[in-house]
Structure formats: C-alpha cells, structure tokens
Amino acid sequence: MPKDTFMGYLRLDGSVGVRNRVAIIPSCGCANHAAKLIANKVPGAMLLDYTGGCGETGLDITLATRLLSQYGRHPNVIGSVVVSLGCESLNAAELAASAGAGWAGAELVGIQQSGSTRAAVEKGVAIAQRMLADVDKWQRTPQPVSALTIGLECGGSDATSGMAANPAMGHFSDLLAARGAKVILAETSEMLGAEHILAERAITPEIAAAMLRTVEACEAALKATGEDFMGKQPSPGNIKGGISTVEEKALGDVLKGGTSPLVDVLAYGQPPTKAGLSFMDTPGNDPCSVTGLVAAGAQIVVFTTGRGNPMGNAIAPVIKVTGNPETYQRMSEDMDVNAGTIILGQETIAQVGQRIYDLCLRVAGGEQVSAEVLEHAEFMMLRVGPVY
Amino acid sequence: MKVNVLLINPRDSVVTALQVLAAGTKLAASDAIPALQTCETVPMGHKVAIRDIAEGEHVIKYGASIGVASQAIRAGQHVHTHNLRSLRGAVKHA
Numbered sequence: 001m002p003k004d005t006f007m008g009y010l011r012l013d014g015s016v017g018v019r020n021r022v023a024i025i026p027s028c029g030c031a032n033h034a035a036k037l038i039a040n041k042v043p044g045a046m047l048l049d050y051t052g053g054c055g056e057t058g059l060d061i062t063l064a065t066r067l068l069s070q071y072g073r074h075p076n077v078i079g080s081v082v083v084s085l086g087c088e089s090l091n092a093a094e095l096a097a098s099a100g101a102g103w104a105g106a107e108l109v110g111i112q113q114s115g116s117t118r119a120a121v122e123k124g125v126a127i128a129q130r131m132l133a134d135v136d137k138w139q140r141t142p143q144p145v146s147a148l149t150i151g152l153e154c155g156g157s158d159a160t161s162g163m164a165a166n167p168a169m170g171h172f173s174d175l176l177a178a179r180g181a182k183v184i185l186a187e188t189s190e191m192l193g194a195e196h197i198l199a200e201r202a203i204t205p206e207i208a209a210a211m212l213r214t215v216e217a218c219e220a221a222l223k224a225t226g227e228d229f230m231g232k233q234p235s236p237g238n239i240k241g242g243i244s245t246v247e248e249k250a251l252g253d254v255l256k257g258g259t260s261p262l263v264d265v266l267a268y269g270q271p272p273t274k275a276g277l278s279f280m281d282t283p284g285n286d287p288c289s290v291t292g293l294v295a296a297g298a299q300i301v302v303f304t305t306g307r308g309n310p311m312g313n314a315i316a317p318v319i320k321v322t323g324n325p326e327t328y329q330r331m332s333e334d335m336d337v338n339a340g341t342i343i344l345g346q347e348t349i350a351q352v353g354q355r356i357y358d359l360c361l362r363v364a365g366g367e368q369v370s371a372e373v374l375e376h377a378e379f380m381m382l383r384v385g386p387v388y
Numbered sequence: 389m390k391v392n393v394l395l396i397n398p399r400d401s402v403v404t405a406l407q408v409l410a411a412g413t414k415l416a417a418s419d420a421i422p423a424l425q426t427c428e429t430v431p432m433g434h435k436v437a438i439r440d441i442a443e444g445e446h447v448i449k450y451g452a453s454i455g456v457a458s459q460a461i462r463a464g465q466h467v468h469t470h471n472l473r474s475l476r477g478a479v480k481h482a
Contacts, residue, residue, distance in 0.1 A: 159433030242433035245474035
C-alpha cells in the first residue's frame with residue numbers, strides 16, 4: 001500500500017509547507033539587482049526574478065502583484081522582503097501588505113528611500129536574516145497527502161516522454177488524486193489535439209466547455225501572430241526527438257494527467273480549490289509555466305523531460321523524470337527518476353509511477369532534488385501585454 | 389525476435405522505434421503488427437508506418453490523429469515532418 005503521509009511543516013493557517021524559504025521580491029526590474037544581492041547574501045533567501053512592474057499594461061501589473069503576493073503567502077515561504085525602487089508603476093506597499101496578509105510576515109525596503117543600493121541591501125539582508133533566525137522552531141510532523149498541491153510539467157520532450165515518463169507520471173497523478181491531493185496539469189499550447197480527452201473527463205459540461213475554450217483561445221492567439229506554429233510546438237528539439245506535430249506532442253503530454261476526472265480549469269496562477277486533477281492555462285514555456293503552478297500553491301512540481309531539462313523553481317523543489325535511458329546516463333546529475341527502464345522493458349509504467357510517488361513524499365519530507373543541489377531557482381512571470 | 393518498436397494503441401497506423409533501425413530491419417513489437425521491414429534508417433523515438441497511408445489521410449498514434457499525410461506513405465517508411473503535417477495552429481501550410 002502506498003504511504004498516505006509525509007513529514008511537513010504545519011503552518012498557522014492549516015496549510016503545509018515542505019521547505020522554509022524567505023522570498024526576496026523586487027517590485028520592478030530596476031529593483032531586481034538589489035533584491036538579487038540580498039538573496040545572494042542570505043542562505044534560505046530566494047530571489048523571485050521579476051523584471052516587470054513598470055511601463056506595462058494594468059493587466060500585467062495586476063497579474064504580477066497578485067502572483068508575487070501569492071508567493072509571499074505560499075506554504076513554503078516563512079517571510080518576504082519586498083524590494084522597491086520608489087517610482088515604479090507597481091504599488092510596492094500594496095504588494096508587501098498583500099504578501100504579508102497570511103501567517104508569514106512581509107517587509108518593504110525602498111532603494112530611493114534608503115539612500116543607496118548598498119543601504120537598501122543592508123536593510124534587506126538584516127530583515128531576511130531575522131526571518132530565518134528562528135527557522136528551527138519549525139518541526140516536521142506527519143501530514144496527509146491530501147495537503148499537497150503538485151504541479152505537473154514537461155519540457156524538452158522527445159518520443160520517450162509519451163511512451164514512458166508521461167504515462168508513469170499519469171499513474172503517479174492518479175495515486176495523488178485518489179488520496180485527495182490537488183494535482184495541476186498545465187501548458188495550454190501543448191494540448192492542441194488532445195483537449196477532447198480532458199473535456200471528456202470533465203465532471204461538468206461547464207468545465208468541459210472551459211477546457212475546450214481555453215485551448216481554442218490559445219490557438220486563435222497563436223494564429224493571430226501570423227507565425228507558423230511549427231518549430232515552436234513542437235520545438236526543434238522535440239522534432240529531433242521524433243515528435244512530428246503538435247497533436248502528437250499533445251497526445252503524449254496529456255498522459256501526465258493520468259485517468260482521473262477533470263475537476264476544474266484554472267487561470268494562470270489561480271489556486272485550485274477542489275481536490276483531484278485540474279488544468280491550468282499556462283504557456284508551454286517551462287520556467288513561466290512552473291512559476292504559475294507554484295504561485296497557485298504547488299509545494300512541489302514534477303517535471304518529465306526526454307532530452308534533459310535541468311530547471312527548478314525559486315521556492316519549490318522540481319523533481320526531474322526522464323523516460324530516455326540515454327538522457328539519464330548523460331545527465332544523471334540533473335535527473336531524479338530514471339523512467340527509461342520502461343523503454344528497456346525492465347519496469348512497468350505502474351512501478352515507475354509508484355517510485356515517483358515514493359520520491360515525491362520523501363522530497364516533501366525534506367530530501368533534496370537534483371535541481372536544489374545544483375541551486376536551480378528559476379522564476380519567470382507571464383507577461384501578456386506590451387512593454388512601453 | 390527482440391522487440392524493436394512499440395505499438396501504443398491497436399488503432400495506430402505507426403509504431404515508434406525503440407532503437408535506431410537500419411534500412412531493411414524487420415519490425416518486432418510485443419503486440420501483433422504486420423510483417424514488415426524498414427525502407428530506410430529510422431532514428432530512435434521516430435515513427436514507422438505499419439500500413440500504406442494515402443496522401444491527406446489521418447496518421448494515427450495514441451489512437452488519435454496526429455495530423456495528415458502530406459504525401460503517400462508506404463508501410464515501412466519513416467513518418468516525420470517530411471510526410472506528415474499538423475492540422476493545428478499552423479498558418480503557412482499550402
């Protein structure tokens with residue numbers, strides 16, 4: 001029987017964290033360097049590498065304010081430092097208030113107000129160190145799998161992704177959904193040609209319609225650019241790996257979601273409220289998609305890759321699974337799970353799915369993933385409008 | 389004979405190479421497929437037609453359409469971007 005608990009940090013609001021991070025949040029691109037210096041000086045402090053916040057549409061400013069503040073209230077985050085320049089469009093005080101509106105605190109440091117980059121960095125370092133000083137008060141205790149939100153992602157796919165890694169991830173996803181966890185499938189542009197499969201599994205006609213509408217809107221937006229989709233979806237690497245069309249990629253990708261019913265369709269970064277499998281409208285760009293999944297509360301992301309993608313996230317462990325035995329040999333330091341055993345006939349899809357599940361619970365309990373060891377800490381905010 | 393291709397769904401008109409297949413390699417899957425050999429070299433992870441596919445006919449993998457044949461494809465031929473085109477998201481196709 002698969003285990004139903006993991007060792008997590010029970011927070012004051014009832015959510016469960018798997019890491020204790022302090023988020024260093026620049027409120028605009030001009031404050032990004034100071035924020036990076038703070039994060040570099042304090043172990044456990046992580047830069048959210050945000051570069052917008054000024055000269056953008058209200059839509060982007062609103063989206064970024066909401067998502068950055070959700071990082072501040074994420075169960076893996078025990079405090080935030082918002083670093084502001086002082087003249088940006090994004091309202092940094094509002095961001096800090098919203099980031100600190102949960103059980104964890106958030107404090108604001110202004111560069112212009114402090115008098116220099118150096119002075120702002122010194123203040124930010126002192127705040128981050130204070131937030132991390134009593135980190136040991138957090139003790140891990142047994143927590144139910146139902147407290148987990150897990151993001152599902154794939155990148156650098158090849159033909160083995162659809163044959164091995166994604167079906168194994170699908171088995172893992174079903175194990176989680178059956179235990180009341182929230183599981184989020186994503187990457188809208190990689191669903192062109194497989195959306196009917198998810199729509200058929202939707203629990204209501206409205207959710208089925210939302211699924212179809214989301215993919216339709218993505219396809220219309222792509223066509224409106226006047227550019228050919230080939231070479232983007234599938235990417236040049238996908239094509240070398242044997243994936244010929246976006247439909248083929250999508251039919252392989254959708255296997256990540258297993259066979260569970262589709263309980264909801266979410267906007268980019270929107271926290272799921274229902275247990276089970278949801279779909280989130282994110283781009284196929286991996287750092288950007290993972291940033292949205294974690295903003296929605298995913299404590300861990302599981303990532304399948306055929307050709308070998310090493311990326312992580314600023315505050316959440318990203319577990320790497322490859323279905324390509326050659327990639328596992330070549331990039332073993334970056335990989336966590338070898339699903340290439342399926343291609344070689346050494347393990348079944350279910351056996352590998354179970355291994356991903358067991359590892360996921362160990363990672364939730366503190367075991368480091370390859371991306372963390374290699375200090376991967378990617379962050380990329382979605383931008384929908386022009387920069388002017 | 390050692391298995392060298394994978395048939396994902398019984399409806400599929402293509403199989404996927406589990407290793408590089410030299411021209412003239414006999415196909416062997418764990419499921420029943422027609423007796424065939426490759427017409428050309430097929431890289432690992434790439435597709436081989438297991439029946440003749442007419443120009444304009446849907447190519448089936450995972451039991452669903454992955455696009456249409458942009459030219460006639462014979463059983464045993466490599467199926468990829470040169471003879472299979474997407475019906476989705478593309479604007480520049482003739």
